[in-house]
Amino acid sequence: xxxxxxxxxxxxxxxxxxxxxxxxxxxxxxxxxxxxxxxxxxxxxxxxxxxxxxxxxxxxxxxxxxxxxxxxxxxxxxxxxxxxxxxxxxxxxxxxxxxxxxxxxxxxxxxxxxxxxxxxxxxxxxxxxxxxxxxxxxxxxxxxxxxxxxxxxxxxxxxxxxxxxxxxxxxxxxxxxxxxxxxxxxxxxxxxxxxxxxxxxxxxxxxxxxxxxxxxxxxxxxxxxxxxxxxxxxxxxxxxxxxxxxxxxxxxx
Amino acid sequence: xxxxxxxxxxxxxxxxxxxxxxxxxxxxxxxxxxxxxxxxxxxxxxxxxxxxxxxxxxxxxxxxxxxxxxxxxxxxxxxxxxxxxxxxxxxxxxxxxxxxxxxxxxxxxxxxxxxxxxxxxxxxxxxxxxxxxxxxxxxxxxxxxxxxxxxxxxxxxxxxxxxxxxxxxxxxxxxxxxxxxxxxxxxxxxxxxxxxxxxxxxxxxxxxxxxxxxxxxxxxxxxxxxxxxxxxxxxxxxxxxxxxxxxxxxxxxxxxxxxxxxxxxxxxxxxxxxxxxxxxxxxxxxxxxxxxxxxxxxxxxxxxxxxxxxxxxxxxxxxxxxxxxxxxxxxxxxxxxxxxxxxxxxxxxxxxxxxxxxxxxxxxxxxxxxxxxxxxxxxxxxxxxxxxxxxxxx
Numbered sequence: 001x002x003x004x005x006x007x008x009x010x011x012x013x014x015x016x017x018x019x020x021x022x023x024x025x026x027x028x029x030x031x032x033x034x035x036x037x038x039x040x041x042x043x044x045x046x047x048x049x050x051x052x053x054x055x056x057x058x059x060x061x062x063x064x065x066x067x068x069x070x071x072x073x074x075x076x077x078x079x080x081x082x083x084x085x086x087x088x089x090x091x092x093x094x095x096x097x098x099x100x101x102x103x104x105x106x107x108x109x110x111x112x113x114x115x116x117x118x119x120x121x122x123x124x125x126x127x128x129x130x131x132x133x134x135x136x137x138x139x140x141x142x143x144x145x146x147x148x149x150x151x152x153x154x155x156x157x158x159x160x161x162x163x164x165x166x167x168x169x170x171x172x173x174x175x176x177x178x179x180x181x182x183x184x185x186x187x188x189x190x191x192x193x194x195x196x197x198x199x200x201x202x203x204x205x206x207x208x209x210x211x212x213x214x215x216x217x218x219x220x221x222x223x224x225x226x227x228x229x230x231x232x233x234x235x236x237x238x239x240x241x242x243x244x245x246x247x248x249x250x251x252x253x
Numbered sequence: 254x255x256x257x258x259x260x261x262x263x264x265x266x267x268x269x270x271x272x273x274x275x276x277x278x279x280x281x282x283x284x285x286x287x288x289x290x291x292x293x294x295x296x297x298x299x300x301x302x303x304x305x306x307x308x309x310x311x312x313x314x315x316x317x318x319x320x321x322x323x324x325x326x327x328x329x330x331x332x333x334x335x336x337x338x339x340x341x342x343x344x345x346x347x348x349x350x351x352x353x354x355x356x357x358x359x360x361x362x363x364x365x366x367x368x369x370x371x372x373x374x375x376x377x378x379x380x381x382x383x384x385x386x387x388x389x390x391x392x393x394x395x396x397x398x399x400x401x402x403x404x405x406x407x408x409x410x411x412x413x414x415x416x417x418x419x420x421x422x423x424x425x426x427x428x429x430x431x432x433x434x435x436x437x438x439x440x441x442x443x444x445x446x447x448x449x450x451x452x453x454x455x456x457x458x459x460x461x462x463x464x465x466x467x468x469x470x471x472x473x474x475x476x477x478x479x480x481x482x483x484x485x486x487x488x489x490x491x492x493x494x495x496x497x498x499x500x501x502x503x504x505x506x507x508x509x510x511x512x513x514x515x516x517x518x519x520x521x522x523x524x525x526x527x528x529x530x531x532x533x534x535x536x537x538x539x540x541x542x543x544x545x546x547x548x549x550x551x552x553x554x555x556x557x558x559x560x561x562x563x564x565x566x567x568x569x570x571x572x573x574x575x576x577x578x579x580x581x582x583x584x585x586x587x588x589x590x591x592x593x594x595x596x597x598x599x600x601x602x603x604x605x606x607x608x609x610x611x612x613x614x615x616x617x618x619x620x621x622x623x624x625x626x627x628x629x630x631x632x633x634x635x636x637x638x639x640x641x642x643x644x645x646x647x
Contacts, residue, residue, distance in 0.1 A: 239309065
């Protein structure tokens with residue numbers, strides 16, 4: 001996981017062509033009228049205009065990026081995840097199967113709870129939208145709706161949350177088949193909104209203090225099931241008398 | 254069932270507990286017929302391997318009879334007699350496909366712990382701390398064997414338990430140590446440590462064409478076994494300077510390859526060994542590598558240092574300059590068991606090898622704690638202990 005990653009943010013485009021023009025024209029107009037006034041208010045207006053002009057010229061809006069939103073023609077969700085705000089998770093694992101196989105398994109969202117223990121269910125609501133429910137410590141459940149933003153067979157799946165979910169997030173999974181080998185690198189990028197309130201609290205317990213760790217554990221389990229048909233475990237195995245310390249540690253885990 | 258349970262430094266006990274169950278589709282449950290205490294179990298009992306938990310069942314050298322089979326296991330059936338390798342391998346990952354079995358990507362459920370310490374996780378091991386999976390071990394009446402369609406080797410009725418038990422660890426481990434030396438006909442191989450792995454390495458070095466093997470230890474009966482049973486020349490480090498002696502008897506050139514069959518708790522009488530011991534006692538060091546230092550120093554130019562002895566942490570004062578300047582090659586790691594088990598079984602069946610020569614003591618499992626103490630203190634000429642979990646004789 002790389003926190004505070006500024007990944008590509010300054011150089012990416014997340015605003016549509018029309019909005020860029022509107023932004024630039026409005027910005028230029030505000031600068032001109034603000035400078036004419038030669039007052040504090042005028043200076044502020046000019047400064048806001050400069051921000052709009054920059055936004056239009058660069059095609060990048062930090063506000064949009066922070067919620068993983070992109071209306072750009074290029075429409076690459078890898079860029080939508082590149083905002084300065086939020087917590088970023090960037091994890092990868094190599095799976096000993098061709099990209100087409102791994103992609104197909106991942107694309108079947110409704111089966112993902114078999115791989116990721118903290119997911120309770122994933123239900124399709126229409127062609128590109130899914131309702132997700134997760135369960136964690138304390139049996140508390142949180143839910144969100146997500147839509148697929150982008151999908152390139154055998155290469156990429158990207159999504160973001162919609163409506164008013166408990167969790168505002170966006171993510172992508174990239175599948176890269178190794179050259180000359182039958183295995184596939186799976187890169188997960190996930191960003192979620194630290195806006196405060198309910199969503200932050202929910203995400204905090206869902207991911208713990210190290211959000212990368214849960215994603216990493218999920219990926220490892222996903223890999224083990226694909227490669228071996230089962231996830232390694234010792235839960236429920238024979239053991240001698242445990243110490244009180246052992247149970248104390250367990251309840252915190 | 255009864256099993257030998259770790260409770261802390263120098264505290265192991267035989268306890269009663271519920272029998273193991275099948276937890277995954279490829280598991281089997283084994284009724285353990287013979288098991289052994291390994292030198293590396295002493296690292297656990299001495300408290301130098303982190304991430305042990307009170308209640309853990311020890312034991313990674315065991316064999317037995319299959320009594321229950323998971324529904325996805327196509328290879329084993331009830332009644333099969335098998336030896337189980339101490340490393341657990343899934344058979345489906347990149348590393349298993351390359352026969353790097355001990356580096357399996359999937360078998361350690363605590364991979365995150367190992368990644369923190371070593372960057373990447375290696376395979377799960379039986380009864381060897383939670384860093385390598387926390388799997389319950391085989392010093393027990395019954396044991397669960399995960400991914401059991403990959404590791405366990407079926408054993409014909411024509412050989413006894415004691416002849417094949419050491420296919421579970423020390424024989425392949427000693428053999429891999431010798432193979433890693435890339436022995437050319439007539440080579441001289443020096444072996445530090447004449448415990449069971451050292452003895453297997455000596456025997457294997459001769460099998461692979463070594464002209465001379467020089468064995469180094471300070472325990473009288475172990476040196477005797479190396480000399481009388483296995484044909485090695487010996488150096489007793491409590492009476493002789495190892496480096497000077499090795500240099501002299503190799504005509505000033507040094508051994509072609511050096512095997513460190515001791516690992517992180519070497520007991521050398523040299524100054525650096527005492528410093529290491531003090532640092533370890535104060536938690537200033539994780540490993541005591543005085544044998545490794547000696548092996549690097551003594552090895553001939555362009556030679557191989559092969560390390561079957563276990564290391565776990567960060568080593569101080571390793572003479573890397575000598576290693577670099579002499580152009581040494583290092584080979585090490587846990588044993589890739591399944592490369593060796595079948596061919597070594599065939600050698601045992603043909604009568605070319607009988608590793609049971611290392612056994613000095615036999616105990617019922619009920620007296621396992623006493624056996625650990627005897628083995629740990631090298632009392633009564635103890636070199637290798639085997640135990641019969643279902644033997645009720647006290």
